[in-house]
Amino acid sequence: MANISSRKSAMTLFSSANCVMSHCARLVVHEKGVPADIEFFDPNDPPEDLLELNPNGNAPTFVERDLVLYDARIIMEYLDERFPHPALHQMDPVSRANARMLIKRIDQEWYPLLEEIQLHGDKKAAKAKKLLRESLIAAAPVFEATPYFMSEEYSLIDCAMAPFLWRLPSIGIDIAGLGKGITAYANRLFGRKAFQESLSREEKDMMQLASK
Known part of the structure; x- marks a missing residue:
């Protein structure tokens, strides 16, 4: 897997600017106050650093150190568990x-x-x-x-x-x-x-x- 330690932030969300699923992931980032870089890209021309991490180059893709997630709902769930406050899921x-x-x-x-x-x-x-x-x-x-x-x-x-x-x-x-x-x-x-x-x-x- 590509080394992303040189990134400005330990967390990056690669996002399309108008994809509804990307918007969902971005919304959770902002609701939780996650210190992640949000990098917009054209899904028809994904950047090389994204393709190294996710060969499909689809949006959204979330990267944290060696973790790469590229399903919006999984990203949302992960962020809610990774950053417990404010909780966006009931506890039971x-x-x-x-x-x-x-x-x-x-x-x-x-x-x-x-x-x-x-x-x-x-x-x-x-x-x-x-x-x-x-x-x-x-x-x-x-x-x-x-x-x-x-x-x-x-x-x-x-x-x-x-x-x-x-x-x-x-x-x-x-x-x-x-x-x-x-x-x-x-x-x-x-x-x-x-x-x-x-x-x-x-x-x-x-x-x-x-x-x-």
């Missing part, structure tokens, strides 16, 4: 397992629709957009029940939801049109200091372009 095994199941469900049901809308033509995107909008509206009681996603406390589930919700206006889904509960929830997440710090320039532009 049942709550942690339930949270992991919720994130997996979000990844399986909502994230693929977002990706389909972003990557495919108008006809296919329109169908996915309709499905996504209807699914979020159907989940309205969940967003209304507690301040955070099925919890009184901010957690890794919210770290998975915030970057996803941030991208909705850029794909033509008005958050305000999804109901008061999800609108209040999204604003609660977007208003957090760590979330604002996690935004890349391209991600800040997403909301500005969507509002035009």
